[in-house]
Amino acid sequence: MTEIEKTLLEDIKNGDVKSFELVFKSYYSRLCKYAKSMVHDYDASADIVKDVFIRWWANNRNTSVNTSISGYLYAGVHNGCINYTLRTLKNNRTVYESELAMPLSEIFSLVSSDYPTANLGAQELQDAIEKAIAKLPDQCREIFILSRVENKSHAEIAEKLGISSNTVKVQIYRALLKLKQDLKEYLPLLFLLFGNQIFQN
Amino acid sequence: MSHFLDELKMENYQIIPEQIKEDIINLLDNKIAADEAKRLLLWLKHNEENKKFFDEITNIWHKSSSLSKTDEFDSNEAWNDISKQLRRASKQESKNIIVNWFKPLSKVAAVIIIVVLSAMIIRQNLKDKAESGQFVEMVAPMGSRSILTLPDGTKVWLNSGSKISFSNSFGKTTRYLRLDGEAYFVVAKNKKIPFVVHTSELNVTALGTVFNVKAYADEKTVETTLVEGSVKIEPTIKDRKSSTTLVLKPNQKAVYRKIEIGIDNEKNIVKAQDNQKDEKYTSLVPIALKVDTVVDTKPYTSWKDNRWLFRREKLDNLIRKLERRYDVEITFKDDALKNYTFSGSLYDESIEQVFNAIKLIAPIDYKIEHRKIEITINNDLNRKYENLKK
Numbered sequence: 400m401t402e403i404e405k406t407l408l409e410d411i412k413n414g415d416v417k418s419f420e421l422v423f424k425s426y427y428s429r430l431c432k433y434a435k436s437m438v439h440d441y442d443a444s445a446d447i448v449k450d451v452f453i454r455w456w457a458n459n460r461n462t463s464v465n466t467s468i469s470g471y472l473y474a475g476v477h478n479g480c481i482n483y484t485l486r487t488l489k490n491n492r493t494v495y496e497s498e499l500a501m502p503l504s505e506i507f508s509l510v511s512s513d514y515p516t517a518n519l520g521a522q523e524l525q526d527a528i529e530k531a532i533a534k535l536p537d538q539c540r541e542i543f544i545l546s547r548v549e550n551k552s553h554a555e556i557a558e559k560l561g562i563s564s565n566t567v568k569v570q571i572y573r574a575l576l577k578l579k580q581d582l583k584e585y586l587p588l589l590f591l592l593f594g595n596q597i598f599q600n
Numbered sequence: 601m602s603h604f605l606d607e608l609k610m611e612n613y614q615i616i617p618e619q620i621k622e623d624i625i626n627l628l629d630n631k632i633a634a635d636e637a638k639r640l641l642l643w644l645k646h647n648e649e650n651k652k653f654f655d656e657i658t659n660i661w662h663k664s665s666s667l668s669k670t671d672e673f674d675s676n677e678a679w680n681d682i683s684k685q686l687r688r689a690s691k692q693e694s695k696n697i698i699v700n701w702f703k704p705l706s707k708v709a710a711v712i713i714i715v716v717l718s719a720m721i722i723r724q725n726l727k728d729k730a731e732s733g734q735f736v737e738m739v740a741p742m743g744s745r746s747i748l749t750l751p752d753g754t755k756v757w758l759n760s761g762s763k764i765s766f767s768n769s770f771g772k773t774t775r776y777l778r779l780d781g782e783a784y785f786v787v788a789k790n791k792k793i794p795f796v797v798h799t800s801e802l803n804v805t806a807l808g809t810v811f812n813v814k815a816y817a818d819e820k821t822v823e824t825t826l827v828e829g830s831v832k833i834e835p836t837i838k839d840r841k842s843s844t845t846l847v848l849k850p851n852q853k854a855v856y857r858k859i860e861i862g863i864d865n866e867k868n869i870v871k872a873q874d875n876q877k878d879e880k881y882t883s884l885v886p887i888a889l890k891v892d893t894v895v896d897t898k899p900y901t902s903w904k905d906n907r908w909l910f911r912r913e914k915l916d917n918l919i920r921k922l923e924r925r926y927d928v929e930i931t932f933k934d935d936a937l938k939n940y941t942f943s944g945s946l947y948d949e950s951i952e953q954v955f956n957a958i959k960l961i962a963p964i965d966y967k968i969e970h971r972k973i974e975i976t977i978n979n980d981l982n983r984k985y986e987n988l989k990k
Contacts, residue, residue, distance in 0.1 A: 416686065416845075423682070424675045431673035436665030439630045445673060449682050456686050502637035506627070506644060528664050547664040553629045568625045575657050582660065 404468050412460050430476045437480035451475035524585050531581035543574040628661050737765040743927025753788035757904035760924035782814040784904045805832040812901045822856040825900040853892045909945045926951045932975035
């Protein structure tokens with residue numbers, strides 16, 4: 400953790416709203432986009448992120464954040480998104496949906512220990528991803544950009560480009576594989592582990 | 601050619617079934633079915649390699665969402681939203697009515713905040729310049745008031761001797777305006793673009809509310825009275841360690857006391873100290889902003905209506921208001937008059953009628969010559985009043 404982060408955390412622990420505001424404003428938009436990529440709902444994303452901040456301020460100010468601020472926040476948002484997804488599934492009364500909730504929650508719990516992507520906010524990584532996207536083959540890049548940058552669903556992309564949704568899926572998969580390979584040296588950044596226990600509900 | 605070879609290499613060390621590929625993509629698209637999820641789960645549990653592969657793919661997926669340009673999340677609006685809840689959440693602050701500007705803040709954080717703020721201000725300035733080019737200015741001269749509607753639909757009542765200015769991009773991307781003097785705002789609702797009133801000392805931010813701001817250059821205070829909704833108040837002068845912003849509730853009035861820090865002018869310093877004595881302020885600086893709860897906002901906002909109410913106004917305050925409203929110059933010499941307070945309501949009266957009314961309740965005489973009015977004490981009457989007081 401950097402000195403700046405330590406100082407900010409110390410101030411926040413002491414109830415300094417201005418420092419808290421600074422952290423909030425620097426991370427809010429990024430966290431919301433991250434949440435949106437998981438829950439696919441604008442308002443819910445904003446609520447999940449706000450909730451993480453409010454709970455941090457109200458309950459957890461005294462629990463120490465022992466990794467980075469960004470790791471702590473991303474972990475909180477990530478868990479918030481999982482809870483949201485499972486809750487909405489459970490609230491949908493159809494058998495079909497609730498059948499889905501079980502394996503999903505297991506899938507999430509399987510990966511969540513590795514998940515908290517502490518450096519997800521790192522500019523370096525972002526630049527690398529942009530470069531890697533630029534190198535994708537034309538159609539593949541177009542589809543991936545429509546999906547990730549313009550947030551379109553696969554069905555919407557298929558309709559817009561007049562191709563089958565199967566082609567969209569294949570191209571997305573291909574893009575992810577290609578990025579995974581191009582970003583090989585950055586992947587450890589994505590996998591910095593940290594104590595998940597600090598953010599259990 | 602090369603990326604085909606790469607893909608081959610990858611497929612060699614790990615063979616992913618076509619169905620699983622599709623399951624992963626469906627999961628990321630939020631369109632996975634129950635049986636697909638079960639199949640994926642089994643595959644993930646099968647070995648560590650599978651799980652690692654899945655983690656990497658989903659991480660890249662989520663990370664690349666930060667490139668998203670379609671979803672703009674407004675952190676300022678969100679902050680306005682949650683700062684209220686924070687106030688409720690932390691008990692220590694719930695009764696903190698007087699804001700202490702000198703809340704300790706460690707040096708490093710202060711430096712960061714200042715750097716960030718100035719970066720933000722510079723960026724904002726550049727943005728303003730780039731977008732605007734031109735400024736629009738609206739003035740209500742002494743003796744007249746005006747009502748206007750801004751490009752975003754907000755209605756503004758401008759009191760005498762007041763001026764607002766804004767860039768011609770107002771309402772499109774920002775809603776910033778500058779106020780010198782007094783104005784009453786009925787802000788058009790727009791959750792996306794906050795409405796910000798800049799005065800010399802304070803910024804008042806609103807989303808869709810009704811409020812009054814009084815910030816005349818020749819007065820010692822800047823007052824914000826909230827009628828409806830909520831507004832946020834923060835000082836513009838950052839070096840006064842403005843560690844806290846203030847959120848007003850309806851029927852509250854925030855009074856910001858300007859402190860005349862004498863840069864070159866000894867008289868000002870003396871004046872500042874005198875004020876403090878007058879108002880029984882013992883310490884010199886810290887308390888600059890305080891909140892009063894008022895039962896009735898009418899006395900602070902009725903200047904815009906035909907019927908103008910005032911309540912417990914000291915003569916010198918009242919005189920300043922009358923000067924602006926009627927575009928006259930009023931002088932009074934006897935300090936004994938200074939402590940008289942007045943309450944009442946005026947309905948389109950002429951300045952003569954106003955003074956006749958005042959004459960009924962205070963021991964004064966007045967003389968009007970053109971636009972100049974001189975008030976003197978009426979000693980006979982004063983003696984009677986003094987007797988009554990005993």
